[in-house]
Amino acid sequence: xxxxxxLGSYLLVGAMLxxxxxxxLFVKRNIIAILMSIELMLNAVNINFVAFxxxxxxxxxxxxxxxxxxxxxxxxxVAAAEIAVGLALxxxxxxxxxxxxxxxxxxxxx
Amino acid sequence: xxxxxxxxFNWAWLIPFLxxxxxxxxxxxxxxxxxxSSTISILAILTSFGLSIAIGLGVIQSGSQIVDNPVLTKxxxxxxxxxxxxxxxxxxxMSAMMLFVVTLVASMVQIYSIGYMHxxxxxxxxxxxxxxxxxxxxxxxxxxxxxxxxxxWELVGLCxxxxxxxxxxxxSAREAAKKAFITTRVxxxxxxxxxxxxxxxxxxxxxxxxxxxxxQIQDFALVGGAGYLTLMAVxxxxxxxxxxxxxxxxxxxxxxxxGPTPVSALIHAATMVVxxxxxxxxxxxxxxxxxxxxxxxxxxxxxxxxxxxxxIAIAQNDIKRILAYSTLSQLGxxxxxxxxxxxxxxxxxxxxxxxxxxxxxxxxxxxxxxxxEKQNIWDMGGLWKKMPITGTTFFIGVLAIAGIPPFAGFxxxxxxxxxxxxxxxxxxxxxxxxxAFLTAFYMSRLFFVAFMGxxxxxxxxxxxxxxxxxxxxxxxxxxxxxxxxxxxxxxxGYFVRYGEFHPHEMDWMVASVxxxxxxxxxxxAYITYVKRVIKAENVVARFPGVYKLLKNKYYIDEIYLWLIxxxxxxxxxxxxxWIDLYIVDGVVNGLAAITRGAGGALxxxxxxxxxxxxxxxxxxxxxxxxxxxxxEGQLSALNPAAMLGGVK
Numbered sequence: 018x019x020x021x022x023x024l025g026s027y028l029l030v031g032a033m034l035x036x037x038x039x040x041x042l043f044v045k046r047n048i049i050a051i052l053m054s055i056e057l058m059l060n061a062v063n064i065n066f067v068a069f070x071x072x073x074x075x076x077x078x079x080x081x082x083x084x085x086x087x088x089x090x091x092x093x094x095v096a097a098a099e100i101a102v103g104l105a106l107x108x109x110x111x112x113x114x115x116x117x118x119x120x121x122x123x124x125x126x127x
Numbered sequence: 128x129x130x131x132x133x134x135x136f137n138w139a140w141l142i143p144f145l146x147x148x149x150x151x152x153x154x155x156x157x158x159x160x161x162x163x164s165s166t167i168s169i170l171a172i173l174t175s176f177g178l179s180i181a182i183g184l185g186v187i188q189s190g191s192q193i194v195d196n197p198v199l200t201k202x203x204x205x206x207x208x209x210x211x212x213x214x215x216x217x218x219x220x221m222s223a224m225m226l227f228v229v230t231l232v233a234s235m236v237q238i239y240s241i242g243y244m245h246x247x248x249x250x251x252x253x254x255x256x257x258x259x260x261x262x263x264x265x266x267x268x269x270x271x272x273x274x275x276x277x278x279x280w281e282l283v284g285l286c287x288x289x290x291x292x293x294x295x296x297x298x299s300a301r302e303a304a305k306k307a308f309i310t311t312r313v314x315x316x317x318x319x320x321x322x323x324x325x326x327x328x329x330x331x332x333x334x335x336x337x338x339x340x341x342x343q344i345q346d347f348a349l350v351g352g353a354g355y356l357t358l359m360a361v362x363x364x365x366x367x368x369x370x371x372x373x374x375x376x377x378x379x380x381x382x383x384x385x386g387p388t389p390v391s392a393l394i395h396a397a398t399m400v401v402x403x404x405x406x407x408x409x410x411x412x413x414x415x416x417x418x419x420x421x422x423x424x425x426x427x428x429x430x431x432x433x434x435x436x437x438x439i440a441i442a443q444n445d446i447k448r449i450l451a452y453s454t455l456s457q458l459g460x461x462x463x464x465x466x467x468x469x470x471x472x473x474x475x476x477x478x479x480x481x482x483x484x485x486x487x488x489x490x491x492x493x494x495x496x497x498x499x500e501k502q503n504i505w506d507m508g509g510l511w512k513k514m515p516i517t518g519t520t521f522f523i524g525v526l527a528i529a530g531i532p533p534f535a536g537f538x539x540x541x542x543x544x545x546x547x548x549x550x551x552x553x554x555x556x557x558x559x560x561x562x563a564f565l566t567a568f569y570m571s572r573l574f575f576v577a578f579m580g581x582x583x584x585x586x587x588x589x590x591x592x593x594x595x596x597x598x599x600x601x602x603x604x605x606x607x608x609x610x611x612x613x614x615x616x617x618x619x620g621y622f623v624r625y626g627e628f629h630p631h632e633m634d635w636m637v638a639s640v641x642x643x644x645x646x647x648x649x650x651x652a653y654i655t656y657v658k659r660v661i662k663a664e665n666v667v668a669r670f671p672g673v674y675k676l677l678k679n680k681y682y683i684d685e686i687y688l689w690l691i692x693x694x695x696x697x698x699x700x701x702x703x704x705w706i707d708l709y710i711v712d713g714v715v716n717g718l719a720a721i722t723r724g725a726g727g728a729l730x731x732x733x734x735x736x737x738x739x740x741x742x743x744x745x746x747x748x749x750x751x752x753x754x755x756x757x758x759e760g761q762l763s764a765l766n767p768a769a770m771l772g773g774v775k
Contacts, residue, residue: 042738043741043745051738123735124735126733
């Protein structure tokens with residue numbers, strides 16, 4: 018029995034990646050690992066975009082057959098910008114606090 | 128003919144409008160010029176007087192049809208939902224008579240005040256208030272519905288407050304003004320309640336016209352609404368109890384004498400205090416259709432007040448206070464006349480009383496002016512020789528109030544007593560007769576002590592200037608002839624009446640009894656205070672308790688003071704304070720405490736732990752998703768299971 022690689026398979030991969038990212042976001046203590054988890058979630062979304070774009074009939078997509086791919090590129094660009102800002106903040110925090118543990122990033126409260 | 132008259136009656140709104148305009152002019156523009164202010168005010172009221180005479184003549188020419196079909200002129204003032212309130216004028220014989228009386232007395236008082244208020248620093252302010260009062264009183268008389276009447280009712284109360292406290296640098300004047308305002312407010316509260324009840328029941332406040340109170344109340348009484356009407360009548364009557372100084376809300380009127388004397392003459396004798404009588408007469412269809420209790424209350428309270436105030440007046444020494452208690456007594460007379468159903472007699476007495484009481488107040492003012500603010504009658508004496516015009520006109524007033532024919536008071540008092548007797552109210556008739564005797568006695572006492580007897584060397588009285596004596600003469604003229612209009616052949620009763628017109632001959636039995644009462648009263652005063660056959664001191668010595676009781680006005684003021692100190696301040700205020708502190712403030716403070724506690728609890732959730740936030744956001748998204756996908760079902764297209772299932 019052969020498994021046809023259809024939309025469902027891609028979405029399943031995307032969902033698994035997303036859940037892995039979410040899990041990492043919740044349990045990792047290192048801020049860099051958390052940023053990486055966020056990247057995983059963004060890439061899960063990218064897979065979904067590309068998969069929908071590929072498997073949806075052109076007529077239903079409306080304007081452009083590549084709209085999903087274009088959205089994925091946008092996400093990559095935004096993710097790059099986000100990681101740049103995020104890492105800059107991490108460095109700034111590390112310089113003053115000497116830590117990358119998010120449990121210690123708790124002075125913004127009450 | 129009637130149509131032409133309607134044209135004239137449509138201009139009746141000018142009568143209150145002109146004094147109001149004069150009030151605005153004086154207050155806003157001319158107050159710096161005293162002479163201009165008084166001229167404007169007097170011109171306005173004289174023009175209104177002229178218009179009132181024209182309307183009065185028009186009413187007489189219209190014949191008796193106008194009694195049942197008052198001429199209404201109105202414009203819509205307020206329309207909210209089902210509530211329609213008009214502002215307008217009502218012209219019928221009753222209002223025409225009131226217009227004449229109010230404008231006449233107001234004109235006389237304003238002219239008189241040129242002399243009396245001469246040199247007063249508040250001269251322009253005085254005339255502004257006088258104009259405002261005249262406008263409000265005339266508006267009250269012309270009101271077509273209860274709300275319009277109530278507005279003017281409050282306005283005359285305000286003017287009364289302002290004019291009683293005119294010399295506000297005097298503590299007693301300030302206190303009296305506040306007392307008058309607050310006491311009458313108690314009554315106004317009842318009146319307002321009555322108005323709300325009436326509106327709630329009938330959906331209109333109009334006196335006459337289509338679907339008005341007068342029509343609906345008659346129908347309502349026929350289907351057994353008398354009990355409910357009685358409640359409303361009693362509530363409405365509380366207003367006149369306050370305004371017309373009926374027991375137990377009479378306490379403000381004697382104190383109101385702190386105002387300038389012409390004010391007492393106009394407001395607290397001739398016009399404003401009779402507004403209550405006028406209101407009951409205007410709303411007579413309500414009292415008449417209610418159960419008999421309503422009119423019995425009016426009659427009983429009126430008769431009691433008449434006697435009560437007359438007994439106090441005997442023992443007073445202040446000239447203005449004697450007149451004030453006499454006013455209370457006469458207002459009681461008018462009230463019980465209404466109560467026994469003698470509306471014509473009551474309105475008639477209202478008119479004649481306005482003439483002779485205004486006359487006597489102005490006369491008293493003339494005396495006080497001449498004696499430099501002395502008000503105790505025992506400090507006067509022998510004034511007739513020095514002030515012949517004041518003395519003579521005052522004597523005419525005394526004869527009129529004592530009910531000596533042919534002066535005005537005789538006819539109206541006789542009508543009232545005859546009304547009480549013929550309607551079978553024998554007790555009230557007896558009380559009225561005894562009051563007439565007392566009235567003759569104390570008014571003669573006042574006159575004999577102040578105007579006759581030996582002169583006091585320290586006094587240097589002189590006759591007042593002509594601006595003060597001419598109004599006295601005019602009012603004296605009306606006090607003499609004012610009564611003749613009620614003679615059956617002159618037909619006051621033909622116009623001012625409620626229900627059918629019953630022409631009747633004068634009841635000479637009642638008349639002679641009332642003349643005897645009057646003459647006895649005057650005679651007793653004469654032998655006591657002029658001939659001194661009976662020594663007043665001996666009578667006082669014989670009955671010290673009674674004298675003290677009367678002298679101190681039955682201690683009503685003291686009782687009120689005690690009640691306010693001990694019951695209001697002592698118990699009610701403490702209970703209210705407790706409620707305010709623990710219930711009203713408790714609710715407010717409780718709300719604040721809940722908010723504060725909730726904030727304190729919720730801020731603990733702001734931990735600063737990023738991952739906790741992320742977890743909360745995640746589960747919130749899950750919950751929202753479940754809510755829409757499962758709970759609502761409407762967005763099930765997003766259901767991933769369905770999506771996956773749909774794909775090969």
